[in-house]
Amino acid sequence: MVDMDKKLVAKGVRRVFDDAEKGALLALHDFDLEAEHGEIVALIGPSGCGKSTFLRLVAGLDKAQGGTITYGGEEIKGPSYDRGFVFQETNLYPWLTVEKNIAFGLKARGVYKQQKDRVQQMIDLMGLTGFEKSYPHQISGGMAARVAIAQTFVQDPGIILLDEPLSALDAFTRAIIQDEILKMRDRFKPIILMVTHDIEEAVYMADRVIVLTPRPGTNAGEVKIDMPHPRDRISPEFIDLRHQIMDMLEFD
Numbered sequence: 186m187v188d189m190d191k192k193l194v195a196k197g198v199r200r201v202f203d204d205a206e207k208g209a210l211l212a213l214h215d216f217d218l219e220a221e222h223g224e225i226v227a228l229i230g231p232s233g234c235g236k237s238t239f240l241r242l243v244a245g246l247d248k249a250q251g252g253t254i255t256y257g258g259e260e261i262k263g264p265s266y267d268r269g270f271v272f273q274e275t276n277l278y279p280w281l282t283v284e285k286n287i288a289f290g291l292k293a294r295g296v297y298k299q300q301k302d303r304v305q306q307m308i309d310l311m312g313l314t315g316f317e318k319s320y321p322h323q324i325s326g327g328m329a330a331r332v333a334i335a336q337t338f339v340q341d342p343g344i345i346l347l348d349e350p351l352s353a354l355d356a357f358t359r360a361i362i363q364d365e366i367l368k369m370r371d372r373f374k375p376i377i378l379m380v381t382h383d384i385e386e387a388v389y390m391a392d393r394v395i396v397l398t399p400r401p402g403t404n405a406g407e408v409k410i411d412m413p414h415p416r417d418r419i420s421p422e423f424i425d426l427r428h429q430i431m432d433m434l435e436f437d
């Protein structure tokens with residue numbers, strides 16, 4: 186079970202990339218974010234503003250040059266199973282079945298025997314029942330995205346980082362998987378940070394939407410989404426929230 190009291194706190198985060206040709210590239214600066222368990226926080230901003238960079242920092246795959254990122258008061262210093270990452274490109278193991286792809290991380294940690302039931306639970310929650318023995322090349326893009334999400338949730342991480350995991354899917358499949366992710370959130374209550382280019386997706390799923398400026402990325406504003414689920418995508422309130430975010434994204 187996750188520890189519900191732990192908070193994710195990022196303050197004044199700065200990441201500069203050194204490029205031999207272009208010199209120093211300031212990707213992210215003075216970026217702040219706080220998130221609690223059970224919350225979905227969406228990150229929206231122009232391409233190249235440092236969204237994926239920030240997720241990598243929270244994952245512990247990269248190091249900031251300034252500021253702090255803590256989870257439960259402890260500084261994030263490296264990767265951990267307690268922070269799961271779903272990348273934009275689904276990287277399933279092609280030689281493993283759906284079931285074995287989902288179980289892979291548990292096996293790597295040596296906890297598969299105790300947690301075996303969780304694998305079937307994930308398969309059922311993500312609508313993959315009947316495809317346990319299929320290989321990645323035998324399933325659709327939507328199913329592959331579901332497997333990638335299940336691979337992460339099966340570990341019961343405190344923090345889940347979603348980097349546009351649904352962007353390659355058609356609108357219909359995307360809407361179904363959005364509901365599946367919301368179901369998983371209600372059940373396991375991790376902290377979910379979700380990068381998306383889709384304003385509708387952000388308003389449909391998130392509790393808060395953080396808007397970033399163009400590079401060098403920093404906080405441009407925040408919109409709280411205080412609507413109960415399931416959210417009506419064509420209600421005046423929903424459309425008004427979309428407009429608020431669109432207005433914040435108008436940089437000149």
Ligand SMILES: Nc1ncnc2c1ncn2[C@@H]1O[C@H](COP(=O)(O)OP(=O)(O)OP(=O)(O)O)[C@@H](O)[C@H]1O
Binds near residue numbers: 234235400
């Ligand atoms: N490892 C790296 N080395 C050098 N520059 C990098 C590296 N990673 C990212 N950058 C640069 O940092 C900036 C931010 O990149 P990042 O991938 O975080 O953007 P993003 O907001 O996720 O964009 P997109 O919406 O297109 O995915 C970009 O200009 C990118 O070229």
Ligand SMILES: [Mg+2]
Binds near residue numbers: 237238
């Ligand atoms: Mg990105």
